[in-house]
Amino acid sequence: MNCSCCGKGNGKHTVTREGKDLILCDSCYERLMSAAAFVEEGVICPECGYTYEEYEESGLLGCAGCYKAFRERLLPVIKKMQGKTEHIGKTPEQDSTVLELYEERERLRSELELALREKRMKDAERLNRDIRDISKAIDDRQFGGSDD
Secondary structure, eight states, rough: OOOOSSOOSSOEEEETTEEEEEEHOOOOOHHHHHHHHHHHHHOOOOTTTTTTHHHHHSSOOOOOOHHHHHHHHHHHHHHHHHHHSSOOOOSSSSHHHHHHHHHHHHHHHHHHHHHHHHOOOHHHHHHHHHHHHHHHHHHHHHHTTTOO
């Protein structure tokens, strides 16, 4: 079985951390055990066994669980690098009309599926025409018109 920590090697050692069993290769087991002897509780990732000190040396985290395990120490670092600690996302640089057209097209596709399941063919034909018209409008807005 592969090592739960590095994904490589032959996992020979089983370590239980916070109710989860980790299968570790010799190298990760030694690293975890030596780190556990010198590091205070709470700075070893319970999912992969990575230590905060390893993060400081490499600048890389071992897994997604490291974000939870090192949260208190990572927040100031993230704030310093990015200015914020909360992801707020971005809106695509398109006008809102295109986004509304995408949403409407998805809504019509759902209606079309329902109409087809219920064998309402006239409704399905109308919905299909509407979807094609919206798709053409989206293409015209994104690519500056058609070649007709």
